[in-house]
Amino acid sequence: LFSDIYAGAAKAGITAETMISEYAPGQYELTLHYRTHVMQAADDLMRLKRIVRAQARAHGVTACFMAKPNEDYAGSGMHFHVSMMDATGTNVFVEAExxxxxxxxxxxxxxxxxxxxxxxxxxxxxxxxxxxxAAQSYAPVSPTWGVNNRSVALRIPAGDIRARRIEHRPAGVDANPYLVAATVLAGIRHGMQNKIDPGPETVGNGYEDAQDAPVIPLDWRQAIEAAKASAFLKAALGEEMHRTFTAIKAAEYARVMRTVSEVDFDLYLHTV
Structure with missing residues (x-):
């Protein structure tokens, strides 16, 4: 299966660098070679997910891209590494020292x-x-930042200084890479234009260092309301996309909330 995924990616002109076992059973990390154009990177990811699904079906298994398919194990993220080049091709994130x-x-x-x-x-x-x-789940729960720290939301990876970049860790593997890229780049631009101080670096456990971090939604409903009211997100996605995206998510939320699930029966059928 892995050989066929690598071969399929190569035929599509996509460089899949590594496919290795991750923390949870049946969970794998697939790393794509960087692109100089963010749209090409998003295209690569969308096509690669289709390749993985097709090859999995051919081998009689299911490729799952849910963010949390099993409640007992870690979920799956879509970590987005980003650096920026100036007109001369120099990485502007590289520090002098x-x-x-x-x-x-x-x-x-x-x-x-x-x-x-x-x-x-x-x-x-x-x-x-x-x-x-959730805390201690390998997924960030607050907008902290740190160096080579996998408990934070925004990580500066260690390594060759010429490859200095930010690893944006909040997005799940179920997120749309085009919208994630547009939103991350808009956030970077917002910070650079307004010279926003990121606050102190988290040097320990990011799950315990969240008290001074900006507030983020606690659940899906809060996230929908925050997105609908956000002038930043409207500018980042464009007014039409913002309106459409938030309306679809609100309708999806309403459908989920009116669905009576097995959990309802387990919790309430014999108790209320």
Whole structure:
């Protein structure tokens, strides 16, 4: 199966670098080689998911892209690595002295932190998306940032200084990569234009260092309401897309809430 996925990606011109076992049983991490154009990166991901599904069916198994398919194990994220180049092709996030962050990357982090709450519907668009967020679950629960720290929402990976970048970790694998990319880039621009301070770095457990972080929605309904009221998200997605996206999510929420599930019977049939 893995060989056929690699072969299918290669035929589509997509460089799938690694496909390795992850934390949960049956969970795998698939890493794509970076692109210099963000739209091409989003195209690669959408096509690769279709390739994975097709090859899985051919081998008699199911490829699942739900954010949280099993309540007992970690969910699946879509970590988005982003750097920015100037007109000369220089990565503007690179610091002059290693480890001494320049204003550009700090302001980018500040913008992403400041806009994360009103953008969470893009990163977690479905009812199931919100089951992924829990403390100690490998999914961020507040807009913290840190260096090589996998408990934060915004991570600066260690490694070659020339590849300096921000790893944006809130989005689930069920999110739309085009909307995620547009929202992340808009957040970076917002921070750079307004010179937003990202606040102190989280150097320990990000799940315990959330008291001073900006507030983000606690659930899907709050995320829908925050997105509908967000002038930032309207500008990031465009007025028509923003209106359509939030209306669809509100209708989806209403459908989920009026559905009587097995959980209702388990909790209430014999108790109320």
């Amino acid at each position: 290693e480890g001494v962050w320049n204003a550009t990357i700090l302001h980018a982090l500040g913008g992403l932190r400041a806009t994360m709450g009103e953008s969470m519907l893009v990163f977690a668009p479905h009812a199931n998306s919100w089951r992924r967020f």
